[in-house]
Amino acid sequence: MNGILADFSRRIWIGALTLVLAVLALLGPAQSQAKPKAGGMLVTPVYPTSGLEVTVANHPPVAMPYFEWQPVAGATLYRLQISDQIGFNTIQRDVTLAHTKYLATDVDWIRDTTWYWRVKVQQSPAGEGDWPAFPWTFSRNWAKDNAPTLLAPAAGA
Numbered sequence: 001m002n003g004i005l006a007d008f009s010r011r012i013w014i015g016a017l018t019l020v021l022a023v024l025a026l027l028g029p030a031q032s033q034a035k036p037k038a039g040g041m042l043v044t045p046v047y048p049t050s051g052l053e054v055t056v057a058n059h060p061p062v063a064m065p066y067f068e069w070q071p072v073a074g075a076t077l078y079r080l081q082i083s084d085q086i087g088f089n090t091i092q093r094d095v096t097l098a099h100t101k102y103l104a105t106d107v108d109w110i111r112d113t114t115w116y117w118r119v120k121v122q123q124s125p126a127g128e129g130d131w132p133a134f135p136w137t138f139s140r141n142w143a144k145d146n147a148p149t150l151l152a153p154a155a156g157a
Contacts, residue, residue, distance in 0.1 A: 041129035043078065043119040044070040046100075048138040055141050063142040064110060066103040069119050077123035083116050086135065096122055114139045 046068040048054065054065045067080060080102055082093040092109050095102060104110070117136050121129030 041072055041075075041121050041124065041126060042132055043072060043121065043129065045117075045119070045136050046070060048117075048136070050136040050138070052138045053141055054138055062107050063140055064104060064107050065138060065140075066101060067117060067119075068101045071100050072121050072124065072129070074126060075121045075124040075129075077121075078119055079122040080119050081117065083135075084111075084113055086116050088116070088118070088135070110140055112140050112142055 048065040048067070052065070054063050056063045059065055067082075069078070072078075076098065078097050078100065080093065080095050080097060081088060081091050083089075083091045093104060115138050117138070118131050120131050
C-alpha cells in the first residue's frame with residue numbers, strides 16, 4: 001500500500017509541475033517595465049559650445065543662451081537638463097522637447113556661474129538613448145561688458 005501511495009504522490013507532483021511549466025511557457029517571458037535602451041544613440045551638441053562665456057554682448061539683452069543639438073535619426077523626443085552642478089544633483093531645467101532647440105523665456109533661475117547641460121534621446125523606435133559621458137559647459141557673466149556708464153554729473157564734480 002505504501003508503494004502505491006508513493007507512486008500516486010509522485011505522479012501528482014509530476015503532473016502539477018508539468019502544468020506549472022506549461023502555464024509559464026504560455027505566458028512567455030516577463031515584460032520589463034523599463035524603457036528599452038538605444039545603446040550608442042548619443043546626441044551631438046551644437047550650441048552653446050562647451051566652455052563658451054555668455055555675456056550681454058554676445059547674447060543680448062539678458063545673457064541667456066539658446067540650446068541646440070543635432071537631430072538623431074528616428075528620435076521623436078529629446079530630454080534636456082541644465083544644472084549648476086556637474087553631477088546634476090540639482091537640476092534647474094528638465095524639459096522634454098520634440099525639436100532640437102530650446103530657449104528659456106524666464107531668467108530668474110540662471111545666475112552668473114558655470115553651467116552644465118546635457119541632452120539625450122527620450123523616445124525613438126530604438127528606445128531611449130544615454131546621457132553623454134561628460135556634460136557640456138558654459139559660463140554666464142551678465143555684468144561683463146554691461147556695467148553702467150555715468151553720464152552726469154561729470155567725473156569729479
